[in-house]
Amino acid sequence: MTSPTPITELRISISSASFPSLWVYKAAHCQDCALETQCLTNPHNVRSSRKISRDSKEHLAIIAISKSSQSQQRLKRRAQSVESVFSNLKHNLDFRRFNLRGMNQAQGEYSLMCIAHNILKWQN
Structure with a gap:
């Protein structure tokens, strides 16, 4: 689901070895939005925000795919x-x-x- 209001107020990146990336977004006017209850975890909280994150195992799958011979050949062709x-x-x-x-x-x-x-x- 996308927010009908521009997401401009807050964008924080949190990274660690166990959790590669976590982005926290907050739209400028969530209080006036009709989709507030569907989008936010706690719409009554003033500091409520929506967290969008990657799966914690996704980076391992990407590494496994990139090590295959087919993807290495594709990478060589792209480099050329x-x-x-x-x-x-x-x-x-x-x-x-x-x-x-x-x-x-x-x-x-x-x-x-x-x-x-x-x-x-x-x-x-």
């Missing part, structure tokens, strides 16, 4: 095909941060950098 593009954009074209604000402008700027990368690739 995808990572070189990001490396070229970052190091050769000096594209380390966006100059424009907003998602649409950043997407446009990134598209221009991809066009520049492709033109340089065709040139060579």
Whole structure:
């Protein structure tokens, strides 16, 4: 379930070896929300918040999957095909941060950098 109000007020990360990640979120105006009783553990508490966490064993499953030979081959192919593009954009074209604000402008700027990368690739 997603909150209809923007979740902007609180975001705390808690990490440890036994529990990899825990994020605590609180929306700005939970008191006015019709879904307050479904979303929060104790809606009458002023400091009530919703906890979103990962399964404590999930990181072990990810490690086991990443050690398989098939995923290692896939990672090698990705390193050859995808990572070189990001490396070229970052190091050769000096594209380390966006100059424009907003998602649409950043997407446009990134598209221009991809066009520049492709033109340089065709040139060579």
